[in-house]
Amino acid sequence: MSAFARDDQGRLCAGGMPLGDIAASHGSPLYVYSGDGIRDDYRRFAAAVAPVDGAVHFALKANSALGVIGLLARHGAGADIVSGGEMARALAAGIPAEKIVFSGVGKSAEEIGAALDAGIGQINAESPQEVEAISQIAAARGVQAPVALRVNVDVAPKTHAKISTGQRSTKFGVSTSQNEAAELYREMAADPHIRPAGLAVHIGSQIMELDPFERAYSALLSFGTALRDEGLEVPVLDLGGGIGVDYQHGTPTDFTAYGELVSRLFADSGFRLGFEPGRSIVANNGVLLTRVIYVKDGDNKRFAIVDAAMNDLLRPTLYEAHHDIQPVGPEGPIEGPADIVGPVCETGDYLGLDRMMPSLAAGDCLAVMSAGAYGAVMASNYNTRPPAGEVMVLDGDVHILRRRRDVAELLAEEIIPDFG
Numbered sequence: 001m002s003a004f005a006r007d008d009q010g011r012l013c014a015g016g017m018p019l020g021d022i023a024a025s026h027g028s029p030l031y032v033y034s035g036d037g038i039r040d041d042y043r044r045f046a047a048a049v050a051p052v053d054g055a056v057h058f059a060l061k062a063n064s065a066l067g068v069i070g071l072l073a074r075h076g077a078g079a080d081i082v083s084g085g086e087m088a089r090a091l092a093a094g095i096p097a098e099k100i101v102f103s104g105v106g107k108s109a110e111e112i113g114a115a116l117d118a119g120i121g122q123i124n125a126e127s128p129q130e131v132e133a134i135s136q137i138a139a140a141r142g143v144q145a146p147v148a149l150r151v152n153v154d155v156a157p158k159t160h161a162k163i164s165t166g167q168r169s170t171k172f173g174v175s176t177s178q179n180e181a182a183e184l185y186r187e188m189a190a191d192p193h194i195r196p197a198g199l200a201v202h203i204g205s206q207i208m209e210l211d212p213f214e215r216a217y218s219a220l221l222s223f224g225t226a227l228r229d230e231g232l233e234v235p236v237l238d239l240g241g242g243i244g245v246d247y248q249h250g251t252p253t254d255f256t257a258y259g260e261l262v263s264r265l266f267a268d269s270g271f272r273l274g275f276e277p278g279r280s281i282v283a284n285n286g287v288l289l290t291r292v293i294y295v296k297d298g299d300n301k302r303f304a305i306v307d308a309a310m311n312d313l314l315r316p317t318l319y320e321a322h323h324d325i326q327p328v329g330p331e332g333p334i335e336g337p338a339d340i341v342g343p344v345c346e347t348g349d350y351l352g353l354d355r356m357m358p359s360l361a362a363g364d365c366l367a368v369m370s371a372g373a374y375g376a377v378m379a380s381n382y383n384t385r386p387p388a389g390e391v392m393v394l395d396g397d398v399h400i401l402r403r404r405r406d407v408a409e410l411l412a413e414e415i416i417p418d419f420g
């Protein structure tokens, strides 16, 4: 069942609580997460991959609110991070360092040092240069760094170009095609400051078919097996994230077929597995609530100008992503198409175009659905707009995760030089 559903009075609710009431008491724009839904989806993912020996590391870049990752930590999740900042969040939320995997193409010396000092579980290196840097930083500390090699197995994930990472033409990973990755792994194994932790792939995001996963995982399995057959230690195969979600209907992702694929490929392989789901755990467990400021009549459609904008939710502008948009109150008859746009001075500032909507009036509250992943984490202060606050509904209570900052707090971060 979807995390957001209408009650018998037609009001859109999270965990039985009307979203209109939550907006009335906590203001708008406002992200509302279903903690119940996040917990349940995490559990369903973990259950789907339970037949294989593996660990789940939630990809923080999808949603790194401390309240969200704290909830996941309570239910056993580790973290996949892509910056020192995300490591600080993971640790602050109670995720133990040994359950953290550090991904990303451009880790700085400072970030690598902090990760080693914290006792991180695994660093996924993406280039010979990075392996060299990690080795030197570990040597200076007299420690052994746990390093997995992110490989690029040249699989097209059949998703949006800006979230495709699996082809050789992208900046991600070390290619397995020219012996480069194998040679680098041998060097890692021979390096006294590196403990080879295995291999990693992540081919992209919002992948709706199993076939790209099957091809990438099969390639990873044969590459890992070949290295192991040489006598090298390859403890972990990290399978990344990327499982797609239904943005049209907002229904939870069914992980059964993915779990079966993974079991079929790896059950008797002897490799420990790593999983890094992000979007599929949180996307459909969040909405962005926004209020209509004005309804303006265009030539042949309406513009509903709302108080949320591209600085709160960038996905429509950045990826032309579709988010369903629904009034939180009982649904009236459809009146015709409307563009739901924000107040930011950019034509690309919209949340939805040409949506069939009921009659809309100033003050109406709308829910931008499926906004739990890559939403609040991409917020900015563009147009000096403080980004939306965030709350979580869990077990029948509303918890404030982050209140909306005010403009005074934004200005207080800056310094005017003394111009004399």
Ligand SMILES: *Cc1c(COP(=O)(O)O)cnc(C)c1O
Pocket (backbone or CB within 6 Å): 059, 061, 062, 080, 103, 104, 202, 204, 205, 206, 240, 241, 242, 243, 276, 277, 278, 279, 280
């Ligand atoms: C973004 C990312 C993920 C999470 O991807 P989703 O599509 O959100 O599941 C996992 N691993 C790595 C390395 C990533 O960059």
